Amino acid sequence: MTDDLPELRASDADRDRVAERLRDALAEGRLDMDEFEERLDTAYKARTYGELEPLTRDLPAVSGSSAPAAAAPGNGNGSALWAARIGGQGTSSGGVAIMSGFTRKGQWTAPRRFNCFAFWGGGTIDLREANFEAPEVVINCVAIMGGMDVIVPPGVEVVVRGIGVMGGFDDRESGVPGEPGAPRVIVTGFAFWGGVGIQRKLTRAQKLERKKNKRLDK
Template sequence: MTAQPPEPSPRPAPSAELRASHDDREAVVEQLRDAAADGRIDLDELDARLEQALRSRTYAELAVLTADLPSPKSSESRPPLVLKGGMHGASRGPGRWEVPGHVIARGGMGGVKIDFSRTECRLTEVVVEAYGETAGVTIVIPDAWAADTSGMDPGFGGVKDKTTPDRLPGTPLIRLTGAGGMAGVVVRHPNRWERRKLRSNPTHG
């Protein structure tokens, strides 16, 4: 009887005594805030746990703070968001919406606009697969975010990156792939009109 090869062992979890990073602490802080918003812990307990999270130095110290809470939902595991311009166009935003790790935008005849201005994205990177096609794709990102268009095929319409490289720590990088097509792909920060709208109604959902 032929012996079966051993099954590959799962990737080990971080050792409890390993030092935690700023991102590790921030992830626990967000999980605690979500738990308070869901009513799982009260505000006094939230304050105490947040203070402890910011002082934690190891994975073990952080794990204690979330041991009685459900695992956070991962945006990376969400299916891709697909937007097709078709004949009449398509858009997402500027209201608050949950950002998946992968967005696919096809300009079609009507064009596509993706506005991240009001989103609260916890991912370090979002891949936007954009195809300008006939009417183009426009992507609007907050000033603190940055974009990388090096993976794009400019096509006939080209790729215009009007963003600044001043990305703040902890904010997402929008990594563009795809092709400009006939009409092109534009990634930019909010324009004057959009900024005025954001200032006049900053809490709009």
């Protein structure tokens, strides 16, 4: 599966499965500590299946299975977890920043359409811990001599449709396949002498947990 889809984005669960197989290989004596640490670091930095697959290619499958360590999307309970985050009434319909700033982050519910405007200011729309009113939400950004950042969690599909005039919309995350059951976020709008950025990030708690696990593995 990973050989057929080398450019498909890997999820946190995929990286964790590879990390677990590397821990087993260390315990079995198949890897020494230096090899283990090098591969583990590479695993947590990997963005695609193509980058994960070589890390376990020379290791035998677990429990006699021929399945690769980096499983395809849809395995596990990811769909159920996403389903629990979709539904309910939006808790904020928009944000305005005029020579100032606004932030929407933490535990909130993103509406079907979130309209935001920034003039000589900036805004942050952080969806990492958010719920979603519908399977598809639209973030409409108008940035005039200002900027906005849209932060999404791994697994969410992002589509960028904004227009920039002497400004721009970051479309590097556009077109990346989402996980089964994950919401779709459409970022649209207009930027003049300004910009709209889209980033994928873990929450602070997830980063701390990852660092903790890496320390325990050493």
